[in-house]
Amino acid sequence: MEPILDVKSITMDFGGLRALDRLDLDVQKGEIVALIGPNGAGKTTFFNCITGLYSPTRGDILITPPGKKTERINGLKPNHVTERGLARTFQNIRLFQNMTVLENVMIGRHCRTRTGVAGAMLRLKSAREEEQTIVDHSRAILERIGLSQFVNDLSKNLPYGAQRRLEIARAMATDPFLLLLDEPAAGMNAQETRELDNLIKKICDEDGISILLIEHDMKLVMSLSDRIFVMDYGRKIAQGTPEEIKNDPEVIKAYLGEDPDA
Amino acid sequence: MEYFIELFLGGLTRGSIYALIALGYTMVYGIIELINFAHGEIYMIGAFTALIVASVLTLLGFNELSILVIASLCAVIWAASYGFTIEKLAYKPLRKAPRLSALISAIGMSIFLQNYVLLAQTSDFLPFPALMPEFGFLEPYAHIMSSAEVIIVLTTALVMAALTFLIKFTRLGKAMRATAQDRDMALLSGVNVNRVISFTFIIGSATAAVGGVLIASHIGMINFYIGFIAGIKAFTAAVLGGIGSVPGAVLGGMVLGWTESFATGYVSSDYEDVFAFTLLVLILIFRPEGILGRSTTQKV
Numbered sequence: 001m002e003p004i005l006d007v008k009s010i011t012m013d014f015g016g017l018r019a020l021d022r023l024d025l026d027v028q029k030g031e032i033v034a035l036i037g038p039n040g041a042g043k044t045t046f047f048n049c050i051t052g053l054y055s056p057t058r059g060d061i062l063i064t065p066p067g068k069k070t071e072r073i074n075g076l077k078p079n080h081v082t083e084r085g086l087a088r089t090f091q092n093i094r095l096f097q098n099m100t101v102l103e104n105v106m107i108g109r110h111c112r113t114r115t116g117v118a119g120a121m122l123r124l125k126s127a128r129e130e131e132q133t134i135v136d137h138s139r140a141i142l143e144r145i146g147l148s149q150f151v152n153d154l155s156k157n158l159p160y161g162a163q164r165r166l167e168i169a170r171a172m173a174t175d176p177f178l179l180l181l182d183e184p185a186a187g188m189n190a191q192e193t194r195e196l197d198n199l200i201k202k203i204c205d206e207d208g209i210s211i212l213l214i215e216h217d218m219k220l221v222m223s224l225s226d227r228i229f230v231m232d233y234g235r236k237i238a239q240g241t242p243e244e245i246k247n248d249p250e251v252i253k254a255y256l257g258e259d260p261d262a
Numbered sequence: 263m264e265y266f267i268e269l270f271l272g273g274l275t276r277g278s279i280y281a282l283i284a285l286g287y288t289m290v291y292g293i294i295e296l297i298n299f300a301h302g303e304i305y306m307i308g309a310f311t312a313l314i315v316a317s318v319l320t321l322l323g324f325n326e327l328s329i330l331v332i333a334s335l336c337a338v339i340w341a342a343s344y345g346f347t348i349e350k351l352a353y354k355p356l357r358k359a360p361r362l363s364a365l366i367s368a369i370g371m372s373i374f375l376q377n378y379v380l381l382a383q384t385s386d387f388l389p390f391p392a393l394m395p396e397f398g399f400l401e402p403y404a405h406i407m408s409s410a411e412v413i414i415v416l417t418t419a420l421v422m423a424a425l426t427f428l429i430k431f432t433r434l435g436k437a438m439r440a441t442a443q444d445r446d447m448a449l450l451s452g453v454n455v456n457r458v459i460s461f462t463f464i465i466g467s468a469t470a471a472v473g474g475v476l477i478a479s480h481i482g483m484i485n486f487y488i489g490f491i492a493g494i495k496a497f498t499a500a501v502l503g504g505i506g507s508v509p510g511a512v513l514g515g516m517v518l519g520w521t522e523s524f525a526t527g528y529v530s531s532d533y534e535d536v537f538a539f540t541l542l543v544l545i546l547i548f549r550p551e552g553i554l555g556r557s558t559t560q561k562v
Contacts, residue, residue, distance in 0.1 A: 079449045079451075083452055087450070094444055096443045099440070107436055110451065113433070170451060
């Protein structure tokens, strides 16, 4: 079985700074994989490389969407990466603040529709019907994510936890096979984090979307993940199941520093 | 009182034209934060295209209405293709460069286009045929507002309505708003940002060309330099209204039109520009974000 995401030895240099150093990572179908590491380890840079915001200096990023052939996606534009079925959220919330919740999700459907500008402006029947399908589909997603009461609110007026969930809803609107979540629980309280835990499991189990997440909340990471990759200074220092990672001396060293008595 | 109404309507006509051109500035600024200084030249090229097409059609013996329609269409299409090409050639390669580079590129484009039309068309004022029809039923009111002015105001209103609809309700409009708010995020949501930017230039250039044809036909003569003056005024209108805001561009255009019209009527036509730019200075001092603009707190 081909992994749906297979990152082979990617390196990312910013001038003299090596942000990613020959990093390997793979995600299998139906898996929830976590990427952890101290601040500045290069986790977000890694996401930016995969989603086309950065073009890695060396290495390969291969994707195998379900039912399709393996493809190398280095250097593709972000919108083309999204079209191929990778969607992401951001560490700091990046919603379209002055648009309604529904519009935010509808934007995500953009890449899955065909009506051109002319059609949309002339209000052709096909265009109107397609628009209606988008609205229905977007509402359905909001329903699933538990945001239906906010449909027509401006997204900037939503409570914090709801804004975070809206980011996930917008990413899901692009019909991804792999969802990349960058610190989805950042700033959430315990209650919101529990709900997020359930939501992510539901997306993976019921919608069949694999998940790759960056997270600092270790309780959430341990509860969700099938496998964990640990990074430090742009390199992978460990990988394995939550149990293996918990007891890995390299990981403990990266997080807590060297034990002076050892 | 009648004099006041006359000046008011005169200002409305002027303001409509400023608004039509200001839309292009404001939309482009909203999306890529660039003051497209070549925009006034697009307006001028629109007017010249209409003049050339209209001359050819007159020689071929077309009737007046069909000349107006065909010449306007050609002007709109030709100006739009200019807008599209300018963006691709002069701005797109500089999109990741500091903003000053793109601004200088825009000024360069403006000078280039002016001089290219100067070489092709000389610096003489060329007579522009009165393409707009005279409405018989407006005859009694002709001393207050001519048919041409009525057409200008109505066309502007129509363009505004269409544009508002486009931005609010169509998919392209949503993509434009999304791109304006957060370009990277729009990309990641699958929006083809390059296409959105191209369309913004196309739409802005097309509305400028509409303005160009209307005003040229109303005033009756054009030369290579009209784009510069109109561009500066329209830019002022866009800043007055709050650059980046579409209703702001319309409002700014109107306010500027009225200021000039009343200043000309009650003071002296010599002071037209003095009042216009005094207003700009006052707005910039007391409300730098413009009448309808949002105050921009710099994002970190």
